[in-house]
Amino acid sequence: MYKLLLCVRYLQTRYLAFVCIVSVMLGVATLIVVNAVMSGFSTKLKDRLHGVLSDVVVDTDRADGFPYSPDEIRRVIAHNEVLKDKVAAVSPTIEVFAILQFTYPNGAPVMKPVRLIGIDPADRAAVGGFAEYRVRQKDQTAPSLDPAPDALKRHEENREHAARLDAVQQERIKALEVPQARPLVKDPTALPEPDLFQGKAPPAPQLHGAVLGYSIAHVRFTHGGEMKEDRILQPGDAVTLTTAGGAELKPVWGTFLVTDYLKTEMSEYDQSFVYVSLDQLQRIRGMGDRCTALQIKLKNYDRDKVAVTAELEKLFPPRDGNRVATWEQLQGPLLAAIDVERGILNILLFMIVGVAGFSILAIFTMIVAEKYRDIGVLKSLGASSGGVLMIFLGYGLLLGSVGAALGTATGLWITRNINEIEAGLTALTGTAVFPRDIYYFKEIPTNVEPLRVALVNGGAVITAVVFSLLPAWRAARLHPVRALRFE
Amino acid sequence: MLRAENLTKTYRRHAVAVRVLTGLDLEVHTGEFLSIIGASGSGKSTLLHLLGTLDAPDSGAVYLDDKRIDNLPTRGRDELRNKTFGYIFQFYHLLPELTTLDNVLMPAYIQHSVMGWWSARGEWRKRATELLEKVGLGHRLKHRPRELSGGEMQRAAVARALLTKPRVLLADEPTGNLDADTGAEIVKLLRGLNRDEGVTIVMVTHNLEIVSATDRVVRMAGGVLTDDTRSFRPHAPRPHLAATV
Structure with a gap:
């Protein structure tokens, strides 16, 4: 029970932890927006690529x-x-x-x-x-x-x-009084018309x-x-x-x-x-x-x-x-290019979550150092090393989950309003963020894939937990006597 | 009840080894209020940590009711610290994020899982509230440690140490950070607990004025006991204190 209590209390009282939450949130939101837009582009492009071709x-x-x-x-x-x-x-x-x-x-x-x-x-x-x-x-x-x-x-x-x-x-040519060519026969109009249509009117x-x-x-x-x-x-x-x-x-x-x-x-x-x-x-x-x-x-x-x-x-x-x-x-090469582009973008953007992970590592290390005495007190009161480990892992999980949840909400909101946001940015900067004539789309296409959102969330939470592992392990290994004497 | 036999302990800092205990013997009897005095660095706190399984001796043994406890598995020692021993520190060591009530309840939180806590929380809250009222902090349940005075924090720490009805209270200079009057109050409180509830108390102190309130005083120097007043006379026969001068 103390693990949950302390996780929640640390979340409520350590404002430094909000830096971690914001980092995770930004990473998750960016990944969700980029994936939704890439998926929208991909789906629309696939529809169009398929468009004039049959199966x-x-x-x-x-x-x-x-x-x-x-x-x-x-x-x-x-x-x-x-x-x-x-x-x-x-x-x-x-x-x-x-x-x-x-x-x-x-x-x-x-x-x-x-x-x-x-x-x-x-x-x-x-x-x-x-x-x-x-x-x-x-x-x-x-x-x-x-x-x-x-x-x-x-x-x-x-x-x-x-x-x-x-x-x-013709009138202009006549006015020029160009000499008429000598006809081949004396009176061409006297020649009988060829009967191409056997007396009937020519078809339209x-x-x-x-x-x-x-x-x-x-x-x-x-x-x-x-x-x-x-x-x-x-x-x-x-x-x-x-x-x-x-x-x-x-x-x-x-x-x-x-x-x-x-x-x-x-x-x-x-x-x-x-x-x-x-x-x-x-x-x-x-x-x-x-x-x-x-x-x-x-x-x-x-x-x-x-x-x-x-x-x-x-x-x-x-x-x-x-x-x-x-x-x-x-359309293989084009479809493959879209998938490759999306994969590379995901890897690059997941580095944002990686950065969030490192901020968690840094901040957790600071928090653990700050909590040396408290860790000693907890151990003197009977808390196990595993319990202390779980406090900080739980804390990382909580930060990751809260950050991922906020990031998901933000990402979905941006995705939903991306065209209004783009219009606002265009009006603000005076430069078209999404030139319609280049992309040939009336609006920025988006497609939110629940599985991908879940994967991004899972990845962010796992990253948060993994990066909190080292400080948590150090906290768990802390000798209670040394912790109590820590100045 | 609590016995230390031939305890040795050496701390190493880089290449320097400091021998803190050098073959110390001590027996603490049930219901005894024992104070340990000695100069700084004489090993008082180390002895307290070894008795309370917070640290392990290099050699020697610690027995509780004739059962060796210093070599118990980690889980067993954790349980002893949670249920059998109660700790009071010089600097109170209340957790700053928690209210006074939550600080007092911490040993119970450690004891229970979330589900277990759900069913037992009523009883624990009742006991914690009673203890806080007993130490005069009934009106401070929802206050954070930073909102309490030094004396109040120490009284809260005493209440926390008593929550699980420990058999032995280990107090490491409980008055060391308090003024004379507040320190006397804390000692009076401990004395009352010892007398009324039969809690065995081992107290480390520098303050020679407050030792008069205890049953027995032992002095430490050079890693061993050098003096034992033996003012307390329990029913059980006394073992030989080899290191007593």
Whole structure:
């Protein structure tokens, strides 16, 4: 009983001990906040990394795609003993590099390298990572790449504007009185028109839509200290996509109307991905009904990923230029970097708790020296050496526990209010503590993991006890007579 | 009751060895109020520590009721100090963080676990309060040691020493830090305890004025007893005191 009594009394009366408590508290609070933010970043980043990728991706190096049609592939998967019950959806796609050409609103021509992806919107939505990121048709169950009425209207307006400009141009050429070229025939208008459509009206040209990565169609700039954004490609604006196609891989191109934007908040994707219809891309590239990649969604990713990838590797052997990978394998280096960064940060930050441990050691040594006589008195009253040891170990445990509890409360409070705190700090210092345009997050993401909080607390308490061990052991070993005579 | 046989004790400080006791014999009888006098460094306090198992002799033995106690395991000696011996120090040695009542209760706190204390606390508190009232500190239960005078602190220390109803009270210069009147009060208190409750008391003192209140006075010099007044005559036959001059 005396051990508990003295621990509590020492805690209440030794104000020096509050230094230990504050040290432990700061260490624990920092670790909890950093872990919550790192975990938030990690979770959000993983979501985004997974975002546009389905669970398993199969692709081929062959420019002309897999030597099977998507229907044949689906049939094989549907009849495969391993895959049939594990695969939820398959989306055939074509993924190639391309050049995107368009004009700025001021008429300046622009050319950008992009990753051109041909998809069937419904199939792609079924495997995930598409419909939820669209800006104008967000989360639609039947997403489409076709231009919306407002896009078509703008397209018409653009055409009329272009026609007007063309007419003005023609008038100017006429005004210059440029000598007319001599016609090949006397009266060209007398030639009969070729009957291309057998007397029927020519069909309206089919307009194909394209979904652009958000950053392709928008520019960000700072104006008056504020981050602003301008849209440079409106829905209905025309873009030209040039890639390689045909047996000889010669340049091929097509014109598409902007129908929507894809905003994954992953700059790599938002700056380079362009989605068009699979059929149209197959036609432009002369691929028939082939595809170059398969996005596959599993019914239970964690359970089935190993079995499914192994089976798919049998169907699409790597020696034929195929690759089968889970989304984690594809993003492996980045995911590993996050984990490594987090581990290193934890080690570095745990040094704060280490510093707290050394302050406990120093302060306890002082307290033990100060309590020499009391230790002698306790022993003269029958207290055992083990009992004295337990007083100081208990005291360390108590300080560690109180510090950890206060640190946990502080850390959780900071985590909960981190965006308000960041705003306050930004207002105070005039410098953005968390620049949104760099991180691409609207707010600082946090994720409190109870297990990690428990580990941090446990670590802090153990550190406090371990560092109080030496002074406690010295106190326990103290000879009572020497302690009573201590001046 | 309490017997020391041929005790020797040497303290070493760096390379220097100081022989404090050199073959000391002493017997303390039940109910005796014995005072030990002698010059500084004569080994009085050391003898007291050896008798109370606070320290171990280099050679010789200490017996309590003919049972050797100086070589008991640590746990056994701790228990003896908690239940059989009561200590009073010159500088009171109350724990500054605790109230007077908690200081007096300390031997009971040491005796019990948390659960054990929960069931026995009523009785112990009652006894501690009675003892504090007996020594005139009934109104100081919640005071901290720093709020008490020297005499009051020493009376609290006496109450603490008596809490577990010890058979032997070992007092190391209990009046050494008090003025004459307060010192006399403490001796009077001890005398009363010895007379009324039969507590055996061994008191080390420099003050020759207060030894007159004790039953027996032994003088120490050079690590042995040099004089024994034997004014006290217990029922049991006296053993031979080899070192008495």
